Amino acid sequence: MPGRLTGKVAIVTGSSSGIGQAIAVRLAREGAHLVVDYRSHPEGADDTRKQIEATGSRAVVLQADVAKLEDTRRLVDEAWKQLGGCDILVNNAGIEKGADFWEVTEEDYDAVLDVNLKGVFFLSQAFVRRLREARRPGCIINISSVHEEMAFPHFSTYCAAKGGLRMLTRDLAVELGPAGITINNIAPGAIETPINKSLLEDKPKLEALLKNIPLARMGKSEEVAALTAFLASEEAAYITGSTYVIDGGLMVNYHEQ
Numbered sequence: 001m002p003g004r005l006t007g008k009v010a011i012v013t014g015s016s017s018g019i020g021q022a023i024a025v026r027l028a029r030e031g032a033h034l035v036v037d038y039r040s041h042p043e044g045a046d047d048t049r050k051q052i053e054a055t056g057s058r059a060v061v062l063q064a065d066v067a068k069l070e071d072t073r074r075l076v077d078e079a080w081k082q083l084g085g086c087d088i089l090v091n092n093a094g095i096e097k098g099a100d101f102w103e104v105t106e107e108d109y110d111a112v113l114d115v116n117l118k119g120v121f122f123l124s125q126a127f128v129r130r131l132r133e134a135r136r137p138g139c140i141i142n143i144s145s146v147h148e149e150m151a152f153p154h155f156s157t158y159c160a161a162k163g164g165l166r167m168l169t170r171d172l173a174v175e176l177g178p179a180g181i182t183i184n185n186i187a188p189g190a191i192e193t194p195i196n197k198s199l200l201e202d203k204p205k206l207e208a209l210l211k212n213i214p215l216a217r218m219g220k221s222e223e224v225a226a227l228t229a230f231l232a233s234e235e236a237a238y239i240t241g242s243t244y245v246i247d248g249g250l251m252v253n254y255h256e257q
């Protein structure tokens with residue numbers, strides 16, 4: 001449905017690839033202007049910018065590491081300066097590092113928690129501060145994971161971060177509701193993106209995973225983007241504090257042996 005976001009401005013973190021890129025392009029197709037954030041792949045961000053501009057929307061490309069507080073503040077400040085405000089924040093940037101729990105290093109713990117939880121926390125804080133000053137409503141959408149609820153052995157840092165995100169969303173829905181700011185999580189299952197590169201290259205592992213998915217395939221970034229566009233639109237105005245699972249049935253798939 002084109003035009004649902006006409007006149008809105010959105011920041012999408014980590015939008016130089018994968019789910020973030022698909023979301024940025026989809027929000028642009030719905031009429032929003034975009035801040036495209038990237039950490040280390042300017043060529044991917046440039047590709048996102050070109051796709052956004054082809055829809056007729058504006059794109060401001062910024063290098064910002066969401067794990068750094070000054071970078072998160074700059075993202076919001078530039079959205080207001082260059083695009084006149086910011087109505088929608090999509091916290092998409094995320095990383096994962098696999099290791100047995102007893103081998104996890106402090107460095108890897110900090111890296112995963114800093115991007116997946118601390119980054120979301122302080123970027124959302126910067127976003128909310130500007131909205132409160134301007135007395136404007138807004139909408140936050142976090143790209144969480146089925147692993148905000150479901151175990152993922154050997155990825156304890158990822159689970160701790162996404163589980164934290166689940167509770168943060170519920171808490172902020174209550175605290176921000178009176179200001180007209182909604183916040184929801186999207187919990188994707190297995191989506192075909194660069195984060196799953198090693199899985200996609202490992203045929204036996206991939207086949208075993210697909211056996212657990214009732215719809216028998218991985219999801220597409222564009223499918224996550226379609227859900228994001230709905231949650232960012234007026235049609236979802238009464239939804240806050242929720243998690244929307246998009247996983248082909250993975251989480252509910254249990255068989256008695």
Ligand SMILES: NC(=O)c1ccc[n+]([C@@H]2O[C@H](COP(=O)([O-])OP(=O)(O)OC[C@H]3O[C@@H](n4cnc5c(N)ncnc54)[C@H](O)[C@@H]3O)[C@@H](O)[C@H]2O)c1
Pocket residue numbers: 013014015016017018019020037038039040041064065066067092093094095115143144145146187188189190191192193194195196
């Ligand atoms: N692909 C899946 O199966 C899947 C499933 C569940 C959840 N997710 C979540 O979806 C989100 C997007 O992942 P993806 O699958 O598109 O993978 P991806 O690796 O293509 O995207 C992650 C993006 O985040 C960016 N990023 C990483 N650290 C950053 C930082 N410090 N600052 C700014 N940007 C940073 C990366 O550069 C990249 O563009 C992540 O939060 C991930 O946890 C993915």
